[in-house]
Amino acid sequence: RLELAPRDVVARAIDSEMKAGGHDHVYLDVTHKDPGETRHHFPNIYAKCLSLGIDITKDYIPVAPAAHYLCGGIVVDTNAESSISRLYAVGECSCTGLHGGNRLASNSLIEAVVYAEAAARHAIEHAHDYQFRDDVPLWNDEGTSHPEEMVLITQSAREVGQIMSTYVGIVRSDLRLDRAWNRLDILYEETERLFKQSKVSRAICELRNIINVGYLIMRQAKERKESRGLHYTIDYPPRPHNETGA
Structure with a gap:
């Protein structure tokens, strides 16, 4: 379907090419376009790529699809309020009925106009009903010390990102999710031990x-026994009428 394909189909096609060739990106080519027109229509992208040494009027642009992990996940009412009182969800993370299982460019505009306003109005109307705690004691870090090496934290964060991108990203399977779960569990245990020994930072x-957000995403992905929009798993291929997740 070329230019008419929804972005989840395009993203899976790119992901398939990357995995088949063992690459971490593919290339976007706009060098056939008029350079002046490209700079005029995409000034920010042009400037950003140029700062990285890429002139998009002459060079290919390395790209990779990003996973929209929480698209359409949190059920809200007409005030954009979730089942947790005073917790609102607006945009791609919410399930409002204004968009389906795909993240499309127009979704964010509709959400911003309709549900962002509803959430703000509801919050303002009820702000005077809430009381705030001012008797919370100071954090007690007695018996702890600063982490000896910051690299322990930065490396663990990098590993979480790699796990999520590789196993819980564009295309999922039960096997990949199980492998991700086991690896994240190791990072969880290591981080909790480090947290208990360290001054809070x-x-x-x-x-x-x-790590907690990764765990929640994984848990929901493991419980979903279907493919819907960008929530795609090879173990439960989508039905033809459900391909766009609308």
């Missing part, structure tokens, strides 16, 4: 959050 907290 932004880096260690972010790592714990990344």
Whole structure:
């Protein structure tokens, strides 16, 4: 379907080519376009690529598809409020009925106009109903010390990203998810031990959050026994009428 294919189909095709050749990217070629027109229509992309040594009017652009892990995942009401009181979800992560299992460019515009306004209005109307705790004690880090090496945190964060991209990304399978689960479990245990021994820091907290979010994404992916839009698994191929996830 070439230019008419939805982005999940295009992303899987790119992913297939990358895996077949063992590459970490493919190339986007716009060198046949008029250079002046390209610079005019894509000034930010042109400037960013140029800062990386890539002139998109002359050079190929290395690209790789990104996984939209949470697209359409959180059920909300007409106020954009989730089942957890005072927790709102707007945009790709929410399940509002304004978009399906695919992330399309128009989704974010509709969500911003409709549900972002609804969430803001509801929050303002009920802000006076809430009370805030001011008796929370200070963090007690007695008996802990700073991590000896920051590399322990940065390397673990890098591994989480690699696990998610490789096994829980564009194309999934039960085997890949099981392998990802086992590897993430090792990182979880290591990080919890490090956290209990360390003074609290932004880096260690972010790592714990990344691992927890990865766990939740994996758990939901393992429970989903179907392919819908970009939530695609080779063990449960989509039915023809369900291909776009609408």
